[in-house]
Amino acid sequence: MNNLWLGIETSCDDTACAVLLETENSAEILSNELYSQIDEHKAWGGVVPELASRAHLEKIVPVVETALQKAKEKAGVELADIGQIAFTRCPGLMGSLLVGANFALGLAKDLEIAAYGIHHLEGHLAAALLNQSLNPPSNGVSLTETPFSPPVFSARRADEGNLNPPNLAVNVNTSPILRPSLEPPFAALIVSGGHTELYLVKDNFEYVSLGRTRDDAAGEAFDKCGKIMGLGYPAGAEISRLASGGDPHFYEFPRALQFSSLRAENATRNRKADEFLETMANLHKEEFSFSGLKTAVSRYISEHGEKFVQENMPNICASLQEAIVDILSQKAVTAAEKAGVGSLVLGGGVSANARLRELLQERCDKKGLRLIYPQKELCTDNGAMIAYAAILRKRKGKLEREVKVKSWNPLAE
Numbered sequence: 399m400n401n402l403w404l405g406i407e408t409s410c411d412d413t414a415c416a417v418l419l420e421t422e423n424s425a426e427i428l429s430n431e432l433y434s435q436i437d438e439h440k441a442w443g444g445v446v447p448e449l450a451s452r453a454h455l456e457k458i459v460p461v462v463e464t465a466l467q468k469a470k471e472k473a474g475v476e477l478a479d480i481g482q483i484a485f486t487r488c489p490g491l492m493g494s495l496l497v498g499a500n501f502a503l504g505l506a507k508d509l510e511i512a513a514y515g516i517h518h519l520e521g522h523l524a525a526a527l528l529n530q531s532l533n534p535p536s537n538g539v540s541l542t543e544t545p546f547s548p549p550v551f552s553a554r555r556a557d558e559g560n561l562n563p564p565n566l567a568v569n570v571n572t573s574p575i576l577r578p579s580l581e582p583p584f585a586a587l588i589v590s591g592g593h594t595e596l597y598l599v600k601d602n603f604e605y606v607s608l609g610r611t612r613d614d615a616a617g618e619a620f621d622k623c624g625k626i627m628g629l630g631y632p633a634g635a636e637i638s639r640l641a642s643g644g645d646p647h648f649y650e651f652p653r654a655l656q657f658s659s660l661r662a663e664n665a666t667r668n669r670k671a672d673e674f675l676e677t678m679a680n681l682h683k684e685e686f687s688f689s690g691l692k693t694a695v696s697r698y699i700s701e702h703g704e705k706f707v708q709e710n711m712p713n714i715c716a717s718l719q720e721a722i723v724d725i726l727s728q729k730a731v732t733a734a735e736k737a738g739v740g741s742l743v744l745g746g747g748v749s750a751n752a753r754l755r756e757l758l759q760e761r762c763d764k765k766g767l768r769l770i771y772p773q774k775e776l777c778t779d780n781g782a783m784i785a786y787a788a789i790l791r792k793r794k795g796k797l798e799r800e801v802k803v804k805s806w807n808p809l810a811e
């Protein structure tokens with residue numbers, strides 16, 4: 399059926415598959431399955447590309463089968479009902495991407511349906527918009543409390559042999575749509591293990607880069623600093639958990655490429671020096687740099703000793719987290735303001751961070767900006783976001799059957 403989508407995500411170390419039912423202005427997630435390869439990689443303290451490809455190959459079939467089984471239980475959907483497949487084609491680890499793309503194209507060929515390659519970062523943005531359409535209604539009824547009638551599908555496939563079948567009549571009581579979908583232009587901050595990007599999102603899926611990291615990504619900063627502190631991999635969620643009981647101002651870790659910190663570090667302050675620093679700050683625009691945090695954390699540990707660090711772990715985690723989310727939220731809000739837009743969309747694994755959401759919300763409120771972020775389970779990589787990114791493109795007539803797999807492919811130059 400033209401309104402049933404399979405979304406496949408294998409760009410890094412998560413093997414993920416979702417079944418989505420496209421509705422008039424939104425989509426219903428019928429299943430969203432994931433196999434996380436953390437156990438395969440944690441002994442190495444990071445993702446090993448070769449191991450990731452092998453694990454995807456082993457897990458893709460069971461993950462897709464489970465997603466289909468759950469969609470069947472929830473809504474009576476069969477594999478033969480799937481109308482099209484969306485898969486991540488870039489950016490990511492080449493071996494990982496190839497497993498997902500190959501599987502998606504093979505399955506699509508067998509089912510005689512179309513498969514569409516999707517940009518992973520567009521998926522992260524789509525996750526926030528999918529969340530928006532799934533928000534609970536203002537009368538306080540949560541999504542799980544909303545009565546759900548399984549869709550009733552016609553027994554016969556009307557689309558046999560047709561790559562673009564018409565929609566079949568589907569009787570489904572979908573979640574209420576509470577707010578109109580967000581129309582461009584808006585600003586976007588994507589923060590994950592591999593990316594830290596600020597965009598101006600224009601109409602027709604046109605992206606303008608407003609800033610990005612010069613070195614480590616925000617999630618990478620969490621993970622690598624966590625590794626130095628002896629925490630598990632990936633460390634983002636663990637640092638966030640420990641930080642909730644700590645003092646964010648226990649120690650001021652450096653905020654890189656920030657005019658105020660550049661000035662603060664400059665001992666001989668005079669007008670010329672200030673002018674220079676101002677020029678530097680403008681040159682950097684909304685660029686980020688997180689690699690220095692690793693050195694700062696290492697130094698802090700060697701200066702204070704392991705025992706002190708263990709005893710003060712919540713405070714140190716809260717301070718480290720504050721340094722990362724402070725700079726992210728500050729620069730994202732400045733970028734959105736400079737771009738003259740009214741909304742900021744947040745996405746990527748780090749957008750699950752509660753303090754980042756809180757500080758961004760506070761700063762957006764001050765500037766009258768609307769902040770939109772994904773529901774927690776859609777922040778990290780998943781198949782639903784890939785299918786929804788394809789749905790958003792289809793609605794605008796911009797969905798192409800692009801199958802080229804690329805390890806690096808910026809959304810905006």
Ligand code: ADP
Nearest residue numbers: 410590591592617632634635747748751778779
């Ligand atoms: P990828 O970079 O592979 O696309 P994801 O989008 O799934 O990955 O994001 C994974 C990253 O998100 C990891 O670096 C992880 O540490 C980070 N992360 C997940 N949850 C949190 C959290 N609550 N706070 C901070 N970082 C988090």
Ligand code: MG
Nearest residue numbers: 590746747779
């Ligand atoms: Mg990601």
